[in-house]
Structure formats: C-alpha cells, structure tokens
Amino acid sequence: MMDFTAVPAAPDHVEYLDAAAATAAGRGYKRRFLEALDVRPGQVVLDVGCGPGTDLVRLSGAVGEAGSVVGVDRDPAMVEHARRRASGHRNVEVRRGDVHALPCADACADRVRTDRVLQHVEDPARAVAELRRVLRPGGLAGMAELDWDTLAVDDSDVETSRAVSRFMAGRVRNAVVGRQLPRLAAAAGLAVFDVDASVVVFRDFGTADQVLGLRRNVIRAVQAGVLGQRAAEDWAHRTVSGPFLATLTLFTVVAGV
Ligand SMILES: C[S@@+](CC[C@H](N)C(=O)[O-])C[C@H]1O[C@@H](n2cnc3c(N)ncnc32)[C@H](O)[C@@H]1O
Secondary structure, eight states: OOOTSSOOOOOHHHHHHHHHHHSSSHHHHHHHHHHHOOOOOOOOEETTTTTTTTTTHHHHHHHHHSSSEEEEEEEEHHHHHHHHHHHOOOOOOEEEOOOTTTTSTTEEEEEEEEEGGGOSSSSSSHHHHHHHHHEEEEEEEEEEEEEEEEEEESSSSSSHHHHHHHHHHHHHHHTTHHHHHHHHHTTTHHHHHHEEEEEEEOOSSSHHHHOOOOOOHOOOOOTSSSHHHHHOOOOOHHHHHHHOOEEEEEEEEEHHH
C-alpha cells in the first residue's frame, strides 16, 4: 500500500546517477555514445555537465596520456565528486561552469559531449551554440537526451499510465529536447552526421522506480489532483506485482564543424 500523504525523499543525486549508469541500459548507451563520438588518443575532450565524473575516467583512457579531458559542471558538489573520482588521472581537469557560458576558449576542443544535460538547462539553443563555439574545425559534438513524451508504462488501465507519463514529462524542463537535437545542432551551425534513437527497456519495477522515480511521481500526481488515489493505488499495485514493462526513447546525435 502506498502512502499518499508524503512524497518519498528523492535519492541522493550522485547515488542516483551512479545507479542509472550501472544499469544494463545505462552501460549500453554510454558505450555506444562513446563509440559514436570517435574519441582518439591525443585529443582534447570536454564533458559538459559531467556530474560526479561518471564518464571522465573512461574518456581519460580514450584520449591517453597525450590527450586531455575537461569535465565541466555548474554544481559545486558534482565538481568536487568528479575531481575526487578523477584524481588519479593526470590528463583530467574538472572546472565549475555553465553550459551557457563555458569556461573554455573558442575552438579549444576536438570533442565535446553532453549526456542528459540539455533537458535541464534554461536555453538549449544557447547551450548548443556554446558547444559549437568551443569546437575546433573538424571537431565533433555528441549529445544524448531522453524524450520524456515517449515514456510508456504497460498496464491494463491505459488512461492512468498515460496520465502518469504526461505528469512525469511535465516535470522535466526540456522534456522533448531529445527529438529537437538535430534541429538545435543545425541552428547552431553544426552539420549533423548521425542521429540515433534507442529504446530504454525496463522489465522490472525496481529498476524503473530507481531510474525514473515512478513511485514518487505517482504520489505527486495524486497530491496534484492529476490522478485519483484509488486508480493510482490499483495501478501501482498491478505494476509493482505483475510482469512489468516500461520504455523510453533516448536520442543521440553526433554533429560537427
Ligand atoms: C542527469 S546529470 C548527468 C551527469 C553525467 N553527464 C552522467 O551522464 O552521469 C546532469 C548534470 O548536468 C549538470 N548541469 C545541469 N545544468 C547545467 C548547466 N547549465 N551547466 C552545466 N552543467 C549543468 C547537473 O549539475 C548534473 O550534474
């Protein structure tokens, strides 16, 4: 039985990001995203919105000793975590900064990437223009973003599933930025080389709840008057106990100058 009087606390942000990256879906798309970015030894790579340094060590290995990796994040706690995590890697530096005004010179990078960052920013168009500014001629920008309007959770009560998905998408600042990436890249003067859409599949409620915060959001939706408590309780009971399926589309775009 769910307690609809209080929203469960959101998980610690770093634990949450680590858990999401460790899921099969997280590992899979991150590997494919890195391959698509074609990072080579000796290159300079910017990881903008690097979080707790989720991908810095892997990028450090890809550029090797002759290359360098710069992680940038606007959250000081993330910067601190990322610095600690990458401390044994001399080719990694972490800077505090904002994607709308990167603390980096024009044309300083061979590769620049954002991984689920643009969904949170104030102005995705300006952010992508900044990615373009820091790229050297011949450089590549990689962007990976979810499209929250594609969240589909299977249940016999399709209307409640739709309401849950719509409510969750409504809580994300740029919920459909994934599908907008090619347009944003073109508007920033980047040539779009590759567009990939993959479907993240969740087959157990626990993982989906951990990554998507299903339980928390259903309670919020009831509190907001978007869902009736009885329908939400029944929906939650079935999705927790039954065979579970939820899907969400992730877009990755590689563009360059
Ligand atoms: C969902 S996390 C992704 C972290 C990491 N890229 C990963 O894959 O684990 C989004 C990150 O973007 C950062 N972020 C959000 N808005 C930003 C901005 N305007 N400039 C720089 N970083 C930002 C957040 O602080 C957070 O660390």
